[in-house]
Each structure stands twice: as structure tokens, then as C-alpha cells.
Amino acid sequence: MFKSRFQLGIRGGNFDFDKSKKFVVLHPELDSDVTELAEFDPVFVHRSFPAVKRFVSMGYEHISQIKGDFDFAVLHIPRSKVLARHLIWLATKLAPRGTILVDGAKTQGIESLSKEIRKLITFEGTISGAHGRLFWFQSSGIFGSLEAAGPACLPDGYWTQAGIFSADGIDPGSALLAQNLPQSLTGRIADLGAGWGYLSQCIITSPKVTHLDCIEADHAALECARLNCLDDRIAFHWSDATTWKSGQKLDAVVMNPPFHAGRSANPEIGNSFILAAARLLKRGGQLWMVANRQLPYEKPLTEHFIDFNEVAGDNRFKVLNAKGPIVSAYH
Ligand SMILES: C[S@@+](CC[C@H](N)C(=O)[O-])C[C@H]1O[C@@H](n2cnc3c(N)ncnc32)[C@H](O)[C@@H]1O
Incomplete structure (x- = not known):
């Protein structure tokens, strides 16, 4: 974890920190990515809405400008290598005369990134552990x-844009879902976790759809969705699909939910999307979703819908249709 590597660095007297120094943290995922620096009152940069919301609620300031004069930029690398490289460039813009600290797990690709950057610049130090x-x-x-x-x-x-979900083309799971959406999609629909908008632009081809809410956490992906889905019936929301609220109940929710939360694979996030769909739907509304075959979504679907069934699938994906949302008073 960053925390232990960072503390090793401090104990080794590697960093010239004092209260007058200005810190920016790029793409924190864990609370400790920021709280380790709390005494320096760091600001942070993130393009994921739920992360921005969480760290702002913890009292940290989010910035979106590209220029700065920070003394230290601390970067937590994301899984996407293109985004990690971009954030290194951004860190040098935010701290043009400062020190850039880059941290990450081996599973995130820190070793190959370190080799690549070491070819470009001499490191002042490195701590492995x-x-x-x-x-x-x-x-x-x-x-x-x-x-x-x-x-x-x-x-x-x-x-599309490098670093967003399925930047190289249509996700095969979403393609399977699109092939199996009913022609009769009607009324108010939401695409939860809309990415660059592939499913949204399939949904909006139906003339009976009166309104489509396109909800996406990744700011860069949502900007691509705006380019791909040119239709006045669509509203775009940079938001957290698990907490987003609609003014009116919906006729259908369509989604290919994420199964990563920050750095780790986590089916819980899909469960939260299923609960969110149940909350958003009208009594007669329906959920259409696709998931990797091994993901255990049958349990939350049973909890939050009267009925569901697999309408299509192959050895990698399953397309599920759920009817009759059940929303407990406790949710
Ligand atoms: C499996 S991808 C599907 C993307 C798109 N629907 C498609 O079919 O290509 C899931 C998407 O959900 C987004 N996402 C992750 N967590 C989210 C959240 N809490 N709220 C909204 N979107 C989220 C991810 O950024 C990603 O674009």
C-alpha cells in the first residue's frame, strides 16, 4: 500500500516536507492515499464522480485546472496505462518546479511504468514493498x-478516448445486450454506467423512447457519449449511478454494470447498480442488463425484483431481464 511505502520514504529522510509545502494528489482511490498527507492540506484531482464526491465529503478540495505551482504532486496510478502516463504529464504541469511521486501496486502495472519513466528521467529515489x-x-x-x-x-x-472503458470499440457484452433489447422500448429510460454511449445510441434509435438519461461516473467517457449520442431526447449526467435520482420513475433501465471499484474487482458495485435500477423503475418497469457469466447477480436480482430470467447468453456473458422492482423501505 502507498501508506507503508510512503512511511518508509519518510523514515528514510527522503522528502523535504514542511507545513509551507503545497501538495496535489492525483487519482486517489483509498482514503489513506490522501489522509497520509492530511497535515499538508492537499488538494486532489480525479475524473471519477464517486471519487470526487467521497474526497470532497472528507473535506478535501477538488481542482480541475491544468496549471499550478505545487511543491509535490503525488500520483496513484490507475489501471489504464494511457491514463497513468497522462497523469504523469499532468503532475508535471501542476508541479512544474516540484517533486513528482508516483505510486502503484504491481497489479496496476507500476513496474513496467517505472521502467518506462526511468528511461526518460533520473529518479531521485524508489521504494519497493x-x-x-x-x-x-x-x-x-x-x-x-x-x-x-x-x-x-x-x-x-x-x-472514444484512450483510458475509458472499451476505448478500442464496442464491448462484446454490450453488443450482445443491444442485440437482445426489445424493439418496443418505450418512454423514459436510463442507461446506468453509460460509458462512451454505445448502449445509449442503440436505445435512442427507438422512436417510442421519449427521454433517455445517460449516467456515467468517468468524465472523459461522458464527454465521448455526448459526441456519440446526438439527440435532444438525451440528458447526460456526470454522476454516481448508485445514488443518482430521477425526477420521474422510469419505464426501463438498461446497463452493463462495472465490476471494478477503483483498483479492485468487486461484484458489489454491480449489486448496487441492480438496487439503483429497482429504485428508479416504475412498478411495471423492466431492467435489461448484461454481465460476465461468472458474476453472481442472481441473488440481488431475486432480492430486488419479483421475477427475472436469462434471455440470451454465451459462455462469456448473460443477458438478464428483470421485472417488478421491489424496493424495501430500508433502502
Ligand atoms: C462495463 S462499463 C459499460 C460502459 C457502456 N455502457 C458500454 O456498454 O460500453 C461500466 C461503466 O460504468 C462506469 N461506472 C463505474 N462506476 C460508476 C458509478 N458509480 N456510476 C456511474 N458510472 C459508473 C464506468 O466508468 C464504465 O464506463
Whole structure:
């Protein structure tokens, strides 16, 4: 964990910290990613709405500008290598005369990133341990090539951006769900975890859909969805699908829920999406979802819907249709 590597670094007298120093933390996922630095009153940068909400509620300030003059930029690498490289570039913009600390788990790819960056700049130090690595170097203007490109159009006409879910093209699970959506989708619909908008643009082809809410946590993905789904019936929401509220109950929810929360695989997030769908639907409303075959969503579907069944599937995915939302007074 960052905490133990960071504390090792401090005990080794590696960092010249004092209360006058300004810190920015990029892409914290765990509370300890920020609280370890709490005495320096750090600000943070994140593009995921639930993360922004959580750290703001803990009292930290979120910034979205690209320029700064921080003394230290502490970066927690995400799973996407393109995004990790981009965040290194961003860290050097936010702390152009400061020290950049990059931390991550081996499972996140910190070792290969460390090798790549070491070819570009001399490290001031590196600490390996607790299944990961922390390395640091003096900021420099040489990282321009690591800045991720903005949205780009794929050969099939969809706009995506490196680092977002399924940036290389249509996710096969979502394709299977789209093939099995009823022609009769009608009324008010929500796409929970809409990504770059593949399912949304399938849903909106139905003229009977009167309104579609496209809810996505990743700001960059939502910006791509705006480019892919040009229709006045769609409203885009940078929000947490598990807590998002609709002004009116919905006729259908369509979703390919995430199964990662931050750094780790976690089916619980899918369970929260199922509960959210039940909460959002009208009594006669229906949920259409796709999931990896091994994910155990039958239990939450039984808890939150009167009935559900598998309408299509293969050895990788299952398409599930649930009817009759049950929302307990305790939720
Ligand atoms: C499996 S992907 C599906 C994306 C898109 N629907 C598609 O079919 O390509 C799940 C999406 O949910 C988003 N996501 C994760 N947690 C979320 C949350 N709490 N609220 C809203 N979206 C979330 C992810 O950023 C990702 O884009």
C-alpha cells in the first residue's frame, strides 16, 4: 500500500516536507492515499464522480485546472496505462518546479511504468514493498509526449478516448445486450454506467423512447457519449449511478454494470447498480442488463425484483431481464 511505502520514504529522510509545502494528489482511490498527507492540506484531482464526491465529503478540495505551482504532486496510478502516463504529464504541469511521486501496486502495472519513466528521467529515489513501488523525480518539461490525446473517431464512427472503458470499440457484452433489447422500448429510460454511449445510441434509435438519461461516473467517457449520442431526447449526467435520482420513475433501465471499484474487482458495485435500477423503475418497469457469466447477480436480482430470467447468453456473458422492482423501505 502507498501508506507503508510512503512511511518508509519518510523514515528514510527522503522528502523535504514542511507545513509551507503545497501538495496535489492525483487519482486517489483509498482514503489513506490522501489522509497520509492530511497535515499538508492537499488538494486532489480525479475524473471519477464517486471519487470526487467521497474526497470532497472528507473535506478535501477538488481542482480541475491544468496549471499550478505545487511543491509535490503525488500520483496513484490507475489501471489504464494511457491514463497513468497522462497523469504523469499532468503532475508535471501542476508541479512544474516540484517533486513528482508516483505510486502503484504491481497489479496496476507500476513496474513496467517505472521502467518506462526511468528511461526518460533520473529518479531521485524508489521504494519497493507491500506489493508495489513508489518512485520520485524532479518535475521536468520533457513529458509532453505522455499527454493523452482527446477523443478520437474509430473507423466505425464512434468517438472514444484512450483510458475509458472499451476505448478500442464496442464491448462484446454490450453488443450482445443491444442485440437482445426489445424493439418496443418505450418512454423514459436510463442507461446506468453509460460509458462512451454505445448502449445509449442503440436505445435512442427507438422512436417510442421519449427521454433517455445517460449516467456515467468517468468524465472523459461522458464527454465521448455526448459526441456519440446526438439527440435532444438525451440528458447526460456526470454522476454516481448508485445514488443518482430521477425526477420521474422510469419505464426501463438498461446497463452493463462495472465490476471494478477503483483498483479492485468487486461484484458489489454491480449489486448496487441492480438496487439503483429497482429504485428508479416504475412498478411495471423492466431492467435489461448484461454481465460476465461468472458474476453472481442472481441473488440481488431475486432480492430486488419479483421475477427475472436469462434471455440470451454465451459462455462469456448473460443477458438478464428483470421485472417488478421491489424496493424495501430500508433502502
Ligand atoms: C462495463 S462499463 C459499460 C460502459 C457502456 N455502457 C458500454 O456498454 O460500453 C461500466 C461503466 O460504468 C462506469 N461506472 C463505474 N462506476 C460508476 C458509478 N458509480 N456510476 C456511474 N458510472 C459508473 C464506468 O466508468 C464504465 O464506463
